[in-house]
Amino acid sequence: MKSSSENCDGNRKKSDLPPSDSRRLDAIRGCLIGGAVGDALGAPVEFLNRDAILRNYGGDGVTGYVEFGDGTGAVTDDTQMTLFTAEGLLRAIVRLNGRGICDPVAVVKNAYQRWLKTQDGMFFSDQADLDTGWLIREKQLHRRRAPGMTCIHALENIPCDCRARNNSKGCGTVMRMAPVGILLHPEEAYENGCKFSAITHGHPTGITAGGAFAMLIAYLLEEKDLEESLALVEKHLQTQDGTAETLAALQTARTARTVAELGEGWVAEEALAISVHCAWNHQREFEKGVLAAVNITGDSDSTGAITGNILGLINGEEAIPESWRRNLQEYGIVSRMADDLFQRFDGDPRYGDATREWWEKYPGI
Numbered sequence: 001m002k003s004s005s006e007n008c009d010g011n012r013k014k015s016d017l018p019p020s021d022s023r024r025l026d027a028i029r030g031c032l033i034g035g036a037v038g039d040a041l042g043a044p045v046e047f048l049n050r051d052a053i054l055r056n057y058g059g060d061g062v063t064g065y066v067e068f069g070d071g072t073g074a075v076t077d078d079t080q081m082t083l084f085t086a087e088g089l090l091r092a093i094v095r096l097n098g099r100g101i102c103d104p105v106a107v108v109k110n111a112y113q114r115w116l117k118t119q120d121g122m123f124f125s126d127q128a129d130l131d132t133g134w135l136i137r138e139k140q141l142h143r144r145r146a147p148g149m150t151c152i153h154a155l156e157n158i159p160c161d162c163r164a165r166n167n168s169k170g171c172g173t174v175m176r177m178a179p180v181g182i183l184l185h186p187e188e189a190y191e192n193g194c195k196f197s198a199i200t201h202g203h204p205t206g207i208t209a210g211g212a213f214a215m216l217i218a219y220l221l222e223e224k225d226l227e228e229s230l231a232l233v234e235k236h237l238q239t240q241d242g243t244a245e246t247l248a249a250l251q252t253a254r255t256a257r258t259v260a261e262l263g264e265g266w267v268a269e270e271a272l273a274i275s276v277h278c279a280w281n282h283q284r285e286f287e288k289g290v291l292a293a294v295n296i297t298g299d300s301d302s303t304g305a306i307t308g309n310i311l312g313l314i315n316g317e318e319a320i321p322e323s324w325r326r327n328l329q330e331y332g333i334v335s336r337m338a339d340d341l342f343q344r345f346d347g348d349p350r351y352g353d354a355t356r357e358w359w360e361k362y363p364g365i
């Protein structure tokens with residue numbers, strides 16, 4: 001455990017930390033910022049096929065931010081929902097420690113309701129406390145960037161048990177689950193990743209692919225390499241229900257010769273497979289791996305985001321080209337959340353001021 005001062009003095013320099021903490025912070029920052037960068041790179045080509053991408057942007061396709069004239073990039077719903085997943089789970093941890101009891105699904109559901117509010121979704125909640133915490137006040141996140149309609153509709157009609165009544169396996173589950181693997185141990189990450197996926201998606205593959213990605217991130221954060229982490233995820237999937245498509249997709253991800261063999265990434269298991277494939281083939285090459293995931297016929301921003309999560313975690317923040325970080329419009333927001341995921345202050349009431357400060361950022365509701 002960290003001391004109260006370590007937990008709450010914000011934005012500590014990596015050089016101030018012991019080596020193992022420094023590596024962990026770098027991996028978490030790489031994971032979140034890498035995902036955001038991949039999302040922003042893919043956003044303008046999400047709805048173009050590979051031939052059209054190469055025709056429009058040259059033989060290598062997209063090699064940097066191409067959406068805005070000033071050379072910056074902007075995240076989409078993938079990163080927005082990743083941030084709200086992080087916020088929800090940090091709040092759940094505060095609540096658990098403060099009250100001794102917590103249903104994390106209900107707290108994360110509230111975080112997704114806050115995201116829905118940023119998207120001007122129809123809004124029937126009678127809760128007056130949704131405007132709390134820092135994240136919803138970030139106006140940069142209140143932009144509609146082609147949000148997934150499955151998520152919007154599910155969150156507008158959320159049942160009491162927080163389990164979507166649709167049969168969707170869209171990739172909107174996988175793309176937002178990295179923080180679950182950052183904050184929880186592998187088996188908990190799988191279980192909660194599945195539950196948080198089920199808030200918006202009803203198909204077993206949509207649910208278990210979200211859980212599998214959270215678990216993969218958790219193993220990678222334990223400094224297991226990609227091969228061992230994937231083997232452990234596959235072993236776990238073999239013991240769980242509803243995992244046949246997710247398991248098959250992961251198994252073919254490493255043997256496929258081309259991305260096209262794995263689909264287009266609109267559905268959860270394909271997005272996971274394409275991202276694992278690109279990361280597997282470029283394990284020490286963040287730039288090449290993410291560009292391979294973006295320049296595809298398919299859901300480029302989601303596969304870019306998921307691949308960016310994986311390769312950013314493995315290689316750390318410095319492996320992400322400096323200009324991509326500097327020109328990411330939401331860099332400050334994503335960076336702040338990454339630091340908070342590292343700190344994950346537990347709201348211990350012995351640390352009075354620190355607890356109050358953290359509660360204001362992450363009220364346990």
Ligand SMILES: [Mg+2]
Pocket residue numbers: 076077078145146147301302
């Ligand atoms: Mg998107």
